[in-house]
Amino acid sequence: xxxxxxxxxxxxxxxxxxxxxxxxxxxxxxxxxxxxxxxxxxxxxxxxxxxxxxxxxxxxxxxxxxxxxxxxxxxxxxxxxxxxxxxxxxxxxxxxxxxxxxxxxxxxxxxxxxxxxxxxxxxxxxxxxxxxxxxxxxxxxxxxxxxxxxxxxxxxxxxxxxxxxxxxxxxxxxxxxxxxxxxxxxxxxxxxxxxxxxxxxxxxxxxxxxxxxxxxxxxxxxxxxxxxxxxxxxxxxxxxxxxxxxxxxxxxxxxxxxxxxxxxxxxxxxxxxxxxxxxxxxxxxxxxxxxxxxxxxxxxxxxxxxxxxxxxxxxxxxxxxxxxxxxxxxxxxxxxxxxxxxxxxxxxxxxxxxxxxxxxxxxxxxxxxxxxxxxxxxxxxxxxxxxxxxxxxxxxxxxxxxxxxxxxx
Numbered sequence: 432x433x434x435x436x437x438x439x440x441x442x443x444x445x446x447x448x449x450x451x452x453x454x455x456x457x458x459x460x461x462x463x464x465x466x467x468x469x470x471x472x473x474x475x476x477x478x479x480x481x482x483x484x485x486x487x488x489x490x491x492x493x494x495x496x497x498x499x500x501x502x503x504x505x506x507x508x509x510x511x512x513x514x515x516x517x518x519x520x521x522x523x524x525x526x527x528x529x530x531x532x533x534x535x536x537x538x539x540x541x542x543x544x545x546x547x548x549x550x551x552x553x554x555x556x557x558x559x560x561x562x563x564x565x566x567x568x569x570x571x572x573x574x575x576x577x578x579x580x581x582x583x584x585x586x587x588x589x590x591x592x593x594x595x596x597x598x599x600x601x602x603x604x605x606x607x608x609x610x611x612x613x614x615x616x617x618x619x620x621x622x623x624x625x626x627x628x629x630x631x632x633x634x635x636x637x638x639x640x641x642x643x644x645x646x647x648x649x650x651x652x653x654x655x656x657x658x659x660x661x662x663x664x665x666x667x668x669x670x671x672x673x674x675x676x677x678x679x680x681x682x683x684x685x686x687x688x689x690x691x692x693x694x695x696x697x698x699x700x701x702x703x704x705x706x707x708x709x710x711x712x713x714x715x716x717x718x719x720x721x722x723x724x725x726x727x728x729x730x731x732x733x734x735x736x737x738x739x740x741x742x743x744x745x746x747x748x749x750x751x752x753x754x755x756x757x758x759x760x761x762x763x764x765x766x767x768x769x770x771x772x773x774x775x776x777x778x779x780x781x782x783x784x785x786x787x788x789x790x791x792x793x794x795x796x797x798x799x800x801x802x803x804x805x806x807x808x809x810x811x812x813x814x815x816x817x818x819x820x821x822x823x824x825x826x827x828x829x830x831x832x833x834x835x836x837x838x839x840x
Contacts, residue, residue, distance in 0.1 A: 439526065439630035439631055440521045440525070440526050440527070440550040440551075441526070441527050441528075441550060441551055441552075441553060441629060441630075441631050441635075442517060442521070442527075442528050442530065442543075442547045442550060442551070442552040442553070443460065443527060443528070443529045443530070443553050443555060443635075444530045444534060444540070444543055444547075444552060444553070444554045444555070445457060445529065445530065445531050445532065445534070445554075445555050445556075445557065446532070446533065446534035446535065446540065446554055446555070446556050446557070446604065447533065447535075447556050447557035447558065447559075447615075448533065448535065448594055448597055448598065448601060449533060449572070449590070449593060449594050449597060450565055450568040450569050450572055450590075450594070451557040451558065451559045451615055452557050452559060452568075452615035452616070452780060453531055453532075453533075453557045453615075454475065454477075454531055455615075455780065456555070456557060456613075456615060456639075457473045457475070457529050457531040458473070459638070459643065460527075460529060460635070460638055460639075461473055461527075461529060463634075463638040463643070463829070464526075464527050464631075464634075464638075466829075466830065467634065469526045469527055469631070469634075470524055470525050470526045470527070471525070471526065471527040471528075471529065472517075472520055472525055472527075472528060472529070473529045473531055474513040474514075474516055474517045474520075474528060474529065474530050474531065475513070475531040475532070476506070476509045476510055476513055476530075476531070476532035476533075477531075477532070479509040479512055479513065480505070480506065480509050481577060483509070484505070486576065486577045486579070486580070487580055489577060490577045490578050490580070490581065490586070490589060491589060492589045492590075492592030492593045492595075492596060495593045495596045495597060496596050497596060497599055497600050507539075507542075510532065510539065510542070510543075511542075511546075513530055513532075514530070514542075514543065514546050514547060517530055517547065518546070518547060518549065521549070521550055522549075527631065530543070533597055534554075535597045535598075535600050535601045535602070536600040536601070536602055537602045537606070540554065540607060544607070544608070551609065551627045551628070551629045551630075552608070552609065553609045553610065553611065553629060553632075553635070554604050554607050554609065554610040554611070555610070555611045555613055555639075556603060556604045556610065556611070556612045556613065557613055557615040558612060558613065558614050558615065558621060559614065559615045559616045559780075561616055561777075563777065564616055564777055564780060564781070567717065567777070567781055568780075568781065569587060569590050569591070570587070571715075571781065572590055573586035573587050573589075573590055578590075604622075607624070608624075608626040608627055609624060609625055609626055609627055609629065610622075610623065610624050611623045611636075611639065613639055615780070616776050616777070616780055617776060618639060618640050618641070618642060618776075619640070620636070620639065620640065637829070641829060642776075642779060642827070643827065643828045643829065644779070644788065644804075644825055644826060644827045644828070645786040645787070645826060645828065646786055646787045646788065646824065646825075646826060647788050647789075647790070647823075647824070647825040647826075647827075648684070648689075648787065648788070648789040648790075648822055648823075648824060649789075649790050649792070649797055649800055649801065649822060649823040649824075649825060650680065650703065650789065650790065650791045650792070650797075650822040650823075651791075651792060651793065651794060651797055651817050651818070651819050651822070652669075652673075652697075652699040652700045652702075652703045652791055652792070652793060652819070653669055653672075653673040653674070653676035653677045653680070653699075653703050653819055654669065654670045654672045654673035654676060654819055655667040655668065655669055655670060655673055655699050656668070656670055657732075658670075658673075658819070660734060661734045661735055661736070662732055662733060662734050663727045663730060663731065663732070663733065663734075663735070664724060664725075664726065664727040664730070664731035664732055665731060665732045666697050666698050666699070667698070667699060668698055668699065668702065669699055669702050669703070673699070673702075673703075674702075674706070676703075676819065676820070676840070677702065677703045677705075677706035677707070678706050679839055679840045680703065680706060680707050680822075680839050681706045681707045681708075681709055681710040682710065683839040683840075684707055684710070684711075684789075684839075685710040685711070687787055688711075688712075688785055688787060689707065689708075689711050689714050689785065689787050689789050690713065690714060690715070690782065690785040690787070691714065691715050691716075691717055691778070691781060691782050691785070691788065691789070692704040692707060692708055692714060692715070692716045692717070692789045692790075692791060693717050693718075693719055693722065693774070693777075693778040693781075693782075693788075693789070693790045693791070694716060694717070694718050694719070694722065694790075694791045694792070695718065695719065695720070695722040695723045695724065695791075695792060695793060695796065696718045696719075696720045696723055697723060697724065697793070699793075700718075700722070700791045700792060700793065701716060701718060701791075703791050704716045704789075704791045707789070707791075717778075717781065719774045719777060719778065720770075721770045721771060721773050721774030721777065722771065722774045722790065722792050722793075722796050723793075723796070724792075724793035724794070724795055724796055725758075725761070725762055725763075725764065725767055725793075725795040725796070726758065726761040726762045727758045727761050728757075728758035728759045728760035728761025728762070729742070729745075729758065729759045729760050729761070730742065730745065730758055730759075730761070731761070745758070745759065753810075753813040753814075754809045754810055754812055754813055755809075764795065764798075764799065764809075764812055764813055765809070767795065767796070767799055768799060771796055771799040771800060771803075772799075772803060775800060775803060778790060794817045795813070797815075797817045797823075798812050798813065798815040798817055799812065801815050801817075801823060801825075801834075802815065804825055804827050804834070805834065816836075818836075820838065820839075820840060821836050821837060821838050821839065822836075822837060822839060823835070823836055823837075824837055
């Protein structure tokens with residue numbers, strides 16, 4: 432294990448509005464530091480309030496109102512408890528203490544700076560205003576036990592009110608001695624300031640901007656009628672064989688914990704995913720349009736033989752430049768790249784309950800996802816092998832790279 436000097440100890444204080452990825456980032460940083468032999472612990476204020484207060488109280492938006500003096504004092508008490516625990520942790524064997532809370536106002540952050548004065552303190556602000564991600568994140572948040580006593584719409588309304596109350600006191604980082612403002616969906620640093628020397632900063636910065644995938648199972652939807660006829664695009668259903676293949680996938684993955692399966696909006700990917708999710712104890716299927724198959728425009732629903740016979744110029748031009756060729760009224764591989772990468776980011780952001788992540792996509796989409804990790808030349812991407820009777824298992828971390836094509840039947 433790496434031995435650190437005492438001045439290499441560090442407080443990391445997260446801040447940002449709810450549903451911006453703070454807790455996901457906390458876990459990611461903790462795991463990364465621990466892999467490098469650096470003793471790290473998370474101190475989450477939300478966990479304390481859920482332990483010491485009734486869930487019906489903490490799920491209510493009024494608990495977070497800046498005008499609710501009693502609740503404000505309670506939340507300060509929980510913050511002080513975690514500050515004391517974090518300080519004790521670094522006083523002993525701990526090396527990095529991560530304080531996970533909203534910390535939206537400057538007053539709370541000043542309290543943290545004043546008390547945690549024995550080692551460097553770095554604030555990290557999580558910024559994310561992607562409407563789709565926020566909607567999905569809020570939907571997942573309101574399915575937690577804290578909201579079990581509320582119907583879905585009511586839970587969502589309470590959570591949105593909570594965010595609105597935090598907005599009333601929200602003050603972005605700027606006057607603090609050390610901070611990073613992070614776009615938490617793209618893992619992109621927007622702004623940083625360093626007044627104090629932070630011995631662990633080089634490692635930390637690398638962790639912040641690196642996508643780590645412990646287990647990605649990349650699956651192509653199972654057989655459809657269009658596959659039998661060699662037709663492209665459309666929204667066909669699975670064949671009998673396709674349904675059997677989907678059942679076989681469900682059986683194969685039944686011993687692995689899959690919390691989320693991300694699909695396209697197309698029927699064939701959702702039906703494949705549903706057969707897998709049916710054999711999981713607690714699994715949610717989330718459809719993302721970013722993973723929709725390449726749009727073939729005027730060629731949608733045609734076979735390649737029909738395109739060659741009726742639209743020979745399109746056939747020849749696409750064969751000559753397959754990656755960049757744009758179907759008339761459709762798109763190309765090149766045009767897909769931005770949306771597919773956005774889908775990858777969204778699925779990683781949402782997959783906060785498990786080390787295993789699963790995407791059920793299409794042939795062209797899965798080629799783009801594979802190229803994201805394989806770094807293939809653009810002209811080679813349209814020829815990556817994506818069969819329906821096998822899947823790709825991908826591990827991509829700072830310490831390990833693995834790509835394997837595996838059978839499931």
